[in-house]
Structure formats: C-alpha cells, structure tokens
Amino acid sequence: MPQGQPLTVPNDGLTTKARRNAPLLAVHTGPGKGKSTAAFGMALRAWNQGFDIAVFQFVKSAKWKVGEESAFRELGKLHDEHGVGGPVQWHKMGSGWSWTRKQGSEVDHAETARDGWAEISRRIAEERHDFYVLDEFTYPLKWGWISVHEVVEVLGNRGGNQHVVITGRDAPQELIEAADLVTEMTKVKHPMDAGRKGQRGIEW
C-alpha cells in the first residue's frame, strides 16, 4: 500500500516528472503463487490507462493461464470495437509462436525461446508496445538458452516509456540488479500440499 511518496529524493538531476515517468522493469520471482497473476493484474491496470499491452508466454503447454488469455482477448476486443482501454496482443510459445511458420514439433524449445526473445528485442527497439509481460521468461535464462547479459543490455537501453514485467522462479542475479521493482512470492501454504487438486476458476 505505498502512498506514492518516495522515502528519499535522489540527487540525480531528474525532475519529478522524469522520475515519475521512468519506464519500469519489474521482476516477480520466488517459489510462491501469484507471480504471473500479479503481472496480469498490473497489465489490467495498464490496459485501463490505454497502454498497448503485449504478453509473451514462455511456456510449453497451453493448458495453464487460458483464463487470463481469454479475459485479455476480451479486453483487447473492448479496445478494438469500443475504444475502451488499450490494445492487447497475447503470444505464447506453445508449439511455436504465432508470427513464425515453424512448428514446435520441428524445432527444439531452446530455439523457439530464442526466436521469442529475438522478436521481443526487435519490438523493444521499435518501441512497439507500452507494457510487456514476459511470462515465465526466467526459465530460458536459467537454462542458458538466452543470454541474461544480452537481455539486461537490451532492456537497459530501451527507449521511450516501455514497461516490462518478467515472471518466473530463480530470476538470475544480473536481472535482479537491473530491475527497478523485484518482488519475491513465497509459498507459506498451498492447497496441493494437502492433496487438493487444481480447479476451474482458480487454476485456470
């Protein structure tokens, strides 16, 4: 519940407005629930301000998070048809990204993940979107498929006012150092520990 007042005012030569409008790099990490969910909640707020939203899901299976995808597609339609909120694009790695003709069965996941990052870094260079969610993006970083150093460089040099939220466990230290906002979600208690199963409207 931050009240919008910084604890200290840095001697960085920036005006309040410049500090206010600095594009945010946020990382949601840790073993608990809510990393992606909070990122989509942030995207909801950004959508409401008319921001151009792009979600890139670095997940193999399309089974999870279909609820958010479906809700955001409806929000995107609200923008396109009624001018409410901002436009929404939702891309997932699944069996190959929507913009490529490659099929997942023909390529390996590492290559598909690298294709995803290459596309994102092109879009960042073009300042295509206002708010990017790179969902589960820490995994290809962790597995060495994508260079953390390159990601930090591209994000560090991004122009305009492009906000980026990255989710996933075990965020690399270099990424954490580069981020403005880092939240760790810790599991205190989880219903699956008690043998309960995922359910409609909660897990999907």
Add this chain to the structure above:
Amino acid sequence: MPQGQPLTVPNDGLTTKARRNAPLLAVHTGPGKGKSTAAFGMALRAWNQGFDIAVFQFVKSAKWKVGEESAFRELGKLHDEHGVGGPVQWHKMGSGWSWTRKQGSEVDHAETARDGWAEISRRIAEERHDFYVLDEFTYPLKWGWISVHEVVEVLGNRGGNQHVVITGRDAPQELIEAADLVTEMTKVKHPMDAGRKGQRGIEW
C-alpha cells in the same frame, strides 16, 4: 507453475472431484507489492469462467486501484450486455459503503469496516457470490476492529463453492491457519526506495 498434480493424496474419504471443487480461502500477505494485484488477477480468471465476482475494498482512500476497478467495471458490463464472463460488483469503504446511507464523515472508520464485514457475512450466508476479494481486509483485523475469530468461523462454515481471497500485510496467525493458500509477497527492491514516484498505468 504447479502442474495440477498433488504431491500426496490424503486419506480423507473425499473423491477427486470433491477435492477439486473445495472452495478456496486464499491469503496474500507480506510487505511486498502484488498482494492485491495478484488477487485481482485471480478474479480475472474466475470472471472468465463466469463466476460471480464481488470485490470489497477496505481502504480509506479511493485514489489507489482505480485502474483495476475501472477495468473490472468494463468486464462486468461485458457480462451484463454480452453475456461474456461473470457479473462483477465492486464495493469500497471509502467514505461509506455503497449499500449504506451513512457517510464516512459521520461515522468512524472502525464502524464502517464492521458494517462492511457484516454485509459480507450476510452475503456469505446467502451464498450470493462465487468469488470474493476482501482487499486490505487484514488491517481492520490487525487493529482489532473486526474479530479474527468471527471471520475465521464465518469463512470456515461457508456453504456452497464460495472462493475468498484476503489481502493485506500482517495477516493474523489464526487466519493463516484457516487458509488453504497463503502467499507472502516480499519486497526485494522497490523503485520508491530509489526516489522514484508512482506513475500512471503502473501504480494506478
């Protein structure tokens, strides 16, 4: 990224379906960001499944989270006008709840908070909604305005398949023990520490 498989299957005599459909009591606590945001992200998923959503914000000021409120009001309209998703109600304590004629200036916050909880417990008894967000509800509990014991009892005895998510710092131990899912959000790094201010599309 839970894959829907419980680690253990309890010897509780319940069928898989019963365990799957058990109503969830979730608590998002801790000093980090994302507690409310993740709750609204969960509500988005529930909305997409057609669940009846009710948000109760136990906050004094209406300045924060207007983005989510506005986005959810649009989602509620999508339901009412086009039958997409579920219905949405959004109540905030602010200067008095929408269902009461009392104005905040005439009553104290403790009484207003108690009125809010009384209404919620009536609705829970009537099984009015499928998914409740009690946003910042830990504060009136922490300050002793509302009895934690009563809350745990009402929630523990709730009928039907009513999911409840409670957010706020310093969730009382008795509530944590009663919850199915508890996530603690820990601040690793926050831009306001570096003197940056809240900004449009991010903080509101």
